[in-house]
Amino acid sequence: MTSAARKLDGEKRPVSATGRFDVERVRADFPILHQKVHGHPLVYLDNAATSQKPRAVIDAITRYYEGSNANVHRGVHFLSENATEEYEAARLTVQEFLNAAHSREIVFVRGTTEGINLVAQTFGRAQVQAGDEVLITAMEHHSNIVPWQILCDEKRARLRVASINDQGELLLDEFANLLGPRTKLAAVTHVSNALGTINPLKRMIEMAHSRNVPVLVDGAQAVPHMKVDVQDLDCDFYTFSGHKVYGPTGIGVLYGKATLLHAMPPYQSGGDMISSVTFEKTTYNQLPYKFEAGTPHIARVIGLGAALQYVDGLGMENIGAHEHDLLAYATEAVSAIPGVRLIGTAKEKASVLSFVIEDIHPHDIGTILDQQGIAIRTGHHCSQPVMERFGVPATARASFAVYNTRKEVDALVRGIEKVRQVFA
Amino acid sequence: MSDLRDLYQDVILEHSKAPRNYRELPAANHKAEGFNPLCGDRFTVYVALEGDAIRDISFQGSGCAISKASASMMTQIVKGKTMAEAEKIFGRFHEMVTGHAPAGGSESELGKLTVFSGVSEFPVRVKCATLAWHTLHAALEGKQDPVSTE
Numbered sequence: 199m200t201s202a203a204r205k206l207d208g209e210k211r212p213v214s215a216t217g218r219f220d221v222e223r224v225r226a227d228f229p230i231l232h233q234k235v236h237g238h239p240l241v242y243l244d245n246a247a248t249s250q251k252p253r254a255v256i257d258a259i260t261r262y263y264e265g266s267n268a269n270v271h272r273g274v275h276f277l278s279e280n281a282t283e284e285y286e287a288a289r290l291t292v293q294e295f296l297n298a299a300h301s302r303e304i305v306f307v308r309g310t311t312e313g314i315n316l317v318a319q320t321f322g323r324a325q326v327q328a329g330d331e332v333l334i335t336a337m338e339h340h341s342n343i344v345p346w347q348i349l350c351d352e353k354r355a356r357l358r359v360a361s362i363n364d365q366g367e368l369l370l371d372e373f374a375n376l377l378g379p380r381t382k383l384a385a386v387t388h389v390s391n392a393l394g395t396i397n398p399l400k401r402m403i404e405m406a407h408s409r410n411v412p413v414l415v416d417g418a419q420a421v422p423h424m425k426v427d428v429q430d431l432d433c434d435f436y437t438f439s440g441h442k443v444y445g446p447t448g449i450g451v452l453y454g455k456a457t458l459l460h461a462m463p464p465y466q467s468g469g470d471m472i473s474s475v476t477f478e479k480t481t482y483n484q485l486p487y488k489f490e491a492g493t494p495h496i497a498r499v500i501g502l503g504a505a506l507q508y509v510d511g512l513g514m515e516n517i518g519a520h521e522h523d524l525l526a527y528a529t530e531a532v533s534a535i536p537g538v539r540l541i542g543t544a545k546e547k548a549s550v551l552s553f554v555i556e557d558i559h560p561h562d563i564g565t566i567l568d569q570q571g572i573a574i575r576t577g578h579h580c581s582q583p584v585m586e587r588f589g590v591p592a593t594a595r596a597s598f599a600v601y602n603t604r605k606e607v608d609a610l611v612r613g614i615e616k617v618r619q620v621f622a
Numbered sequence: 623m624s625d626l627r628d629l630y631q632d633v634i635l636e637h638s639k640a641p642r643n644y645r646e647l648p649a650a651n652h653k654a655e656g657f658n659p660l661c662g663d664r665f666t667v668y669v670a671l672e673g674d675a676i677r678d679i680s681f682q683g684s685g686c687a688i689s690k691a692s693a694s695m696m697t698q699i700v701k702g703k704t705m706a707e708a709e710k711i712f713g714r715f716h717e718m719v720t721g722h723a724p725a726g727g728s729e730s731e732l733g734k735l736t737v738f739s740g741v742s743e744f745p746v747r748v749k750c751a752t753l754a755w756h757t758l759h760a761a762l763e764g765k766q767d768p769v770s771t772e
């Protein structure tokens with residue numbers, strides 16, 4: 199396949215003859231979904247943890263290992279040129295997916311966690327000094343808390359946290375007020391993994407920029423569900439994980455504005471990230487290679503490219519509309535069950551339904567649902583401060599993807615009824 | 623759904639809803655905190671030791687039905703036992719819930735605790751069933767740091 203053929207082509211497939219979104223055709227693309235668990239059809243509702251992979255992604259990885267495997271950027275031979283071309287084609291796919299201005303602004307990392315750590319260790323260490331501040335929100339995943347905590351400890355800087363209300367929405371005024379003269383960076387999530395809240399990102403970025411504060415966005419839970427345009431948002435950094443958007447685990451993207459990436463010190467060092475080395479002096483390679491030390495995970499990058507192509511083929515508007523319908527349907531049905539309390543009831547939400555049931559621990563809910571083939575997540579979702587804010591040790595969380603159906607939501611509701619029967 | 627009933631036996635459900643010895647213990651001279659980070663279960667176990675006899679024991683905290691019922695029944699069975707006897711029961715209990723009970727072994731020591739035998743079919747729940755026991759062990763050893771199941 200040539201790189202031109204890898205461009206996002208905008209042609210939408212999963213629409214049936216009647217012009218409606220056809221979820222059964224989507225489901226047919228995901229081999230793992232067609233199995234039974236404990237004697238029941240699998241109902242996979244743990245998509246915020248990781249999504250399943252379509253055949254196109256699995257095949258792209260197999261095809262790469264069977265036909266093109268070689269190291270990239272280093273060989274003059276046929277296979278190496280092929281591998282390099284496919285690897286770089288995936289970068290173009292990501293660029294287009296995020297609407298980044300330049301492909302050199304796309305850095306491949308292991309995932310969101312590494313994207314955030316990269317910025318904390320390079321940009322953060324260079325910019326944040328004693329007495330400075332880093333601003334986050336009260337709905338962050340641990341991976342957008344701990345790297346800043348460590349940085350602030352090391353630099354004797356201060357981590358500030360903007361609060362959320364009882365619905366799980368950010369207090370925008372407080373966020374604005376916390377953007378002060380010492381704020382060196384705002385690191386905020388686009389969509390909350392524990393609550394589903396979609397933050398008013400564009401306004402937050404405007405607020406931050408009006409005070410000359412750059413913004414890093416944790417996009418792990420946003421990219422699977424909505425169109426992200428980094429130029430329109432004008433964010434300075436945006437990072438996401440491939441595995442939550444139908445791609446492989448262990449691969450993700452850090453987008454950074456070229457001017458910022460350029461000025462930043464390197465992250466890890468070694469091969470590929472240099473342009474010349476003597477024992478006296480090393481000149482770093484150009485972007486993005488300065489931040490991609492060592493042999494990268496080539497197959498996963500190619501798998502990620504295939505995943506984003508797949509998403510583009512379905513059409514992000516179709517995905518968003520389908521998931522929105524599921525979330526609305528599930529919200530109504532689940533909140534009608536006696537004893538259920540939803541955690542996270544923001545006006546703007548994406549694909550996450552977190553709940554607790556009176557007198558029943560989420561872990562017990564998870565086990566009983568699993569016995570009916572229904573996979574959900576239970577626990578604190580790597581967001582202990584959010585759990586504390588709502589006064590619960592844990593929640594049960596159902597999260598939806600493009601291949602889920604209303605029938606599966608019905609199964610979830612029956613499953614919860616069963617939980618209540620066991621504990622009746 | 624028979625496996626589910628193996629796990630959530632009536633005795634377990636009943637103890638989880640109305641846990642015994644669920645209070646602070648003013649006379650306690652040993653105490654430890656246990657934490658299961660995976661599910662957020664958190665218990666404090668209080669022990670009043672007299673010599674090496676567990677004269678009184680209680681617990682408090684929050685957790686799933688399995689962990690709570692296990693804590694509740696543990697306090698009942700070890701009350702009045704020596705430390706060594708309590709540790710021995712923990713050993714048998716651990717073998718049972720992990721499915722490593724020796725074939726033909728006597729279950730008499732475990733008494734009512736055999737209702738937890740279904741846990742061995744649910745490996746991820748072993749930590750829930752043993753959290754209180756690990757915490758008791760820490761309390762008896764006089765450990766200061768909270769114990770974690772991780």
Ligand SMILES: Cc1ncc(COP(=O)(O)O)c(C=O)c1O
Pocket residue numbers: 246247308309310311312339341342387389390391416418419439580
């Ligand atoms: C909002 C958010 N941020 C960051 C992460 C971390 O992603 P990863 O584990 O793929 O690095 C997750 C995934 O759980 C997430 O939901």
